[in-house]
Amino acid sequence: xxxxxxxxxxxxxxxxxxxxxxxxxxxxxxxxxxxxxxxxxxxxxxxxxxxxxxxxxxxxxxxxxxxxxxxxxxxxxxxxxxxxxxxxxxxxxxxxxxxxxxxxxxxxxxxxxxxxxxxxxxx
Numbered sequence: 001x002x003x004x005x006x007x008x009x010x011x012x013x014x015x016x017x018x019x020x021x022x023x024x025x026x027x028x029x030x031x032x033x034x035x036x037x038x039x040x041x042x043x044x045x046x047x048x049x050x051x052x053x054x055x056x057x058x059x060x061x062x063x064x065x066x067x068x069x070x071x072x073x074x075x076x077x078x079x080x081x082x083x084x085x086x087x088x089x090x091x092x093x094x095x096x097x098x099x100x101x102x103x104x105x106x107x108x109x110x111x112x113x114x115x116x117x118x119x120x121x122x123x
Contacts, residue, residue, distance in 0.1 A: 002026035002112050004095045009117030012085055016121070020080040022095030022114055030073035033098040035110060036080045038091035038119075045094065047105045049080060058103045063089075085121045092116040 008020040020036070035050040049059045049069040057069055068081040078095060096110035104110070 004097060004112055004114035006095045006114045006117040009119045011120045014087055014121055014123050016085050017083045018119060020093055022078045024076045024097060028076055029097045031101060033100050033104050034071060034078040035096045037094045037096060040091040045107060050103050050105060052103050053101055056103055087121045087123045090121050091119060093119050
């Protein structure tokens with residue numbers, strides 16, 4: 001059974017940093033794209049970042065230059081380093097794994113999802 005477990009969320013002041021982790025179990029995703037999405041209250045779940053098995057990355061415009069996605073295939077883990085956080089980054093952050101190898105930004109391209117971790121940025 002595939003499981004994705006996020007950690008690292010919390011409360012931080014604007015301008016601060018957090019590092020999210022997502023540990024996968026049940027199968028290896030070293031050859032697959034992994035991604036991060038987020039969902040704020042009352043809003044749709046939106047794409048944040050994705051990384052392929054060759055470490056090619058893509059970001060939403062709203063986080064470009066502030067967030068960095070990375071992966072450690074030996075640990076079957078993907079990370080999201082979030083710097084210069086803003087109150088509008090407040091959301092539940094979800095890790096996702098795709099059966100595809102290319103960069104994918106659509107929710108429908110991800111087959112596996114974690115349960116999410118709350119990130120709250122205070123002003």
